[in-house]
Structure formats: structure tokens, C-alpha cells
Amino acid sequence: MKQNEVIKGENDPATDKKPTSMMKKVLILILKAIAxxxxxxxxxxxxxxIVDKVSSKSEQGKIQSYGQLVPVDGKKMNAMIQGTGEETIVILPGFGTAAPALDFKPLIDELTPFYKVVVIEPFGYGLSDKTDKERTTENIVSEIHEALQNLQIDRYILMAHSISGLYGLDYVNKYENEVSAFVGLDSSVPTLSEQEVGTSTLGALSLLKKLGFTRLLVKSGDDPYAGLSYDEETKEQMRMLGHKNMANPNNLNEIKWMPSNFKGAEQLTFPNKLPVVFFIQANHPVTDRWLPEHEKQAKDSDYGKVITFEADHYLYRTHAKEIAEKFRAYMEEIK
Structure with missing residues (x-):
């Protein structure tokens, strides 16, 4: 071979040009697709x-007032009072209940022929204001008590759903002389703590809320009120308040404080002379300790009782009549 001959296919510009050109075209197509x-x-x-902002603005004018606004810590907390019975029941909602006074309507309707029923909507819930204060048990309990004091309600039965069972346990120990009985509606217990949610996750939830994706998530999910006894107007109000309140700063702060709030209640027990009755789901979908832990709590009271239902966590929506009847029977038993 002569010295200046080029082996075909090696270092030949003509053969290099084609694959290089093809690679550039592929790269350009990929970049265009990414763009x-x-x-x-x-x-x-x-x-x-934009859809979320426009919808929120439209819904703001459609949300109807209910109950009454009570001054609490320089802000307004919403409370609804229904019925004229001699005894008063104060209902506290579970975590994230968008419009407690509307959500508890089936149970309220069953109780009001016999009791005066007060539904408290804590800050960040229903029509209540939001607050800058941390959602510790201490702050939540203090605010609820201030609301009741300003309503001039100083003797009552405390009825708490879900996480409010934790706050209620603290409440009855602080204001034992005011509470005549405690009713847990599938209420939380200190020994079954909620898992800690990281700051990054809470930040992501806040961002999703600001961008409007919580509305999209709700729309793509199942209707929690389908087939239940709520009228269409009430369901629409709860839907709009759900969009308004879901993942608001107070809700997210309450999630942040949950592990600490559970830890702080671990040593608390119900006063032994306080009547305590739990209405709980018979088969918890996550833990088999649900029933035993409530039975342990009931033993703290001389009048403790646990009543189970084949129901989900929101048993007051589906078993309102049975709860009201069994509660009245329980109150008769302990007289």
C-alpha cells in the first residue's frame, strides 16, 4: 500500500459526515420534543x-352564611346552634372537615329534638377565620373554650370525631367541671399516633393548593356524599367550602403538629367520674388495635362503654339515627 493511500472507511470525511449529521438531526428532534x-x-x-382562581372567585359569592361568628383571640370563629333541649351537646369535627356544621347535619337532626346542639368550627374550618397561631392541642383547646365562654355555654356534653378525640381528652381534663359527658365518634386515641409528615411534603401540598391542583384532585375523586341523606344544596355548599379550605395553612400546620400532639396526650386519661362512650367502626381498615385501644380508654371511666358499628370512619353520616338512639339509651343507663 502506498504511504498516502487511505484505507476505505477509516478517517474518511465522506463516511464520517453522514452519521454525524444524522445524530444532530436526532438530537434536534429530541430537543424539540422536550420543548x-x-x-x-x-x-x-x-x-x-386560572380555572381554580376563576372558580374560587365565583364560589366566594355563592357560599351561604350559617351559624354565628363568635369573637375568639381577636378573630371570628363560626358556631352553629340548633335545638332547645335542656342539655347541650358540643360537637367538634375531625381533621379537614370542610364545613362541620353542614357535615354533621344527619346527626344534628337526630339529636335536636332532645338536645341543644352546638357545632364549633375551629380556625381554618367552615366559615371560621384562619389564625397565625400554631395548631397545638393547647391552642386549639383554648380557642374552643373561649368560643363556648363567649356563647355563654358553661355546661355541656362534648362529642368529638376523629382527631378531636385527642383534643377532647385534653379538654375534659382542663375543664372537668364544665363537661358532663364525653362521646367519641370513631375518635383518635393517643396510642395510635399519626405518622410524621415532612416539611418538603407539606411544602408540596401548599404549592399544589396555590396552583389549583387540589381542586383537580377532588374533581377526579369519588363523591364522599354520594348516596347519603344530604340535599343537593347542602352538598354543593360543602363542595365549595371543601375547595376553599382544603390544604389551607391551618390544615397543614395541624398536620405538622399531629405527632407532637399525640405524644403530649400519651399520659392523659379520662376522669374516672366522667361518663365516656365511644361509637366506633368495628373493623378499622388499617389497624386491628382500634377496638382494644378504645376499650382501654373506656376503662378509665366508671361509666365507660364502647359501641361498634359496621361503618366507615364517618359513621355519623350513615348511622346518625342509631348513634342518637344508643346515646340517649346510654345516658338513661347512667342516671
Whole structure:
């Protein structure tokens, strides 16, 4: 071979040019596809954001007032009072209940022929204001008590759903002379703590709320009130208040404080002379300790009792009549 001959296929510009050109074309196509996807993503986020803002503004004028606003810690807390019975029942909601006074309507309707029923909507719930104070048990309990004091309600039965069972345990120990009985509606117990949620997760939830994705998530999910006894107007009000209140700063702060609030209640027990009755689901979907732990709590009271239902966590929506009847029977038993 002559010295200046080039072996075919090696270092031949003609053969190098074709694959290099092809690679550039492929790279350009990939970059264009990424750019298109990015633009579509931005457009999608923008649409979700705008729809949420427009819908929220429209719904703001459609949300109807109910109950009465009570001064608490320089802000307004909403409370609804129904019925004229001699004894008063104060209902406290579970975590994230969008509009407690409306959500508890089936149970309220069953109780009001016999009791005066007061539903308290803590800060960040229902029509109540939001607060900058941390959602510790101490603050929540103090605010609820201030609301009742300003309503001039100083003797009552405390009825608490879910997480309010934890706050209620603290409440009855602090204001034992005011509470005549405690009723747990599938209420939380200190020994079955909620898992800690990281700051990054809470930040992501806050961002999703600001961008309007919580509305999208709710729309794509099942209707929690389908087939229940709520009228369409009430369901629509709860839906709008759900969009308004879901993942608001007070809700997220309450999640942040949950592990600490559970830990702080571990040594608390119900006063032994306080009548205590739990209405709980018979088969908890996550833990088999649900019934035993409530039975342990009931033993703290000389009048403790546990009544189970084949129901889900929101048993007051589906078994309101049975709860009201069994509660009245329980109160007769302990007289």
C-alpha cells in the first residue's frame, strides 16, 4: 500500500459526515420534543391555575352564611346552634372537615329534638377565620373554650370525631367541671399516633393548593356524599367550602403538629367520674388495635362503654339515627 493511500472507511470525511449529521438531526428532534412537552406542561399548569382562581372567585359569592361568628383571640370563629333541649351537646369535627356544621347535619337532626346542639368550627374550618397561631392541642383547646365562654355555654356534653378525640381528652381534663359527658365518634386515641409528615411534603401540598391542583384532585375523586341523606344544596355548599379550605395553612400546620400532639396526650386519661362512650367502626381498615385501644380508654371511666358499628370512619353520616338512639339509651343507663 502506498504511504498516502487511505484505507476505505477509516478517517474518511465522506463516511464520517453522514452519521454525524444524522445524530444532530436526532438530537434536534429530541430537543424539540422536550420543548413541546415543556410548553404543554406550562400551558396545562396555567389552565389549572386560572380555572381554580376563576372558580374560587365565583364560589366566594355563592357560599351561604350559617351559624354565628363568635369573637375568639381577636378573630371570628363560626358556631352553629340548633335545638332547645335542656342539655347541650358540643360537637367538634375531625381533621379537614370542610364545613362541620353542614357535615354533621344527619346527626344534628337526630339529636335536636332532645338536645341543644352546638357545632364549633375551629380556625381554618367552615366559615371560621384562619389564625397565625400554631395548631397545638393547647391552642386549639383554648380557642374552643373561649368560643363556648363567649356563647355563654358553661355546661355541656362534648362529642368529638376523629382527631378531636385527642383534643377532647385534653379538654375534659382542663375543664372537668364544665363537661358532663364525653362521646367519641370513631375518635383518635393517643396510642395510635399519626405518622410524621415532612416539611418538603407539606411544602408540596401548599404549592399544589396555590396552583389549583387540589381542586383537580377532588374533581377526579369519588363523591364522599354520594348516596347519603344530604340535599343537593347542602352538598354543593360543602363542595365549595371543601375547595376553599382544603390544604389551607391551618390544615397543614395541624398536620405538622399531629405527632407532637399525640405524644403530649400519651399520659392523659379520662376522669374516672366522667361518663365516656365511644361509637366506633368495628373493623378499622388499617389497624386491628382500634377496638382494644378504645376499650382501654373506656376503662378509665366508671361509666365507660364502647359501641361498634359496621361503618366507615364517618359513621355519623350513615348511622346518625342509631348513634342518637344508643346515646340517649346510654345516658338513661347512667342516671
Amino acid at each position: 413541546v412537552l415543556a410548553i404543554l406542561g406550562i400551558v396545562f399548569v396555567a389552565i389549572v391555575f
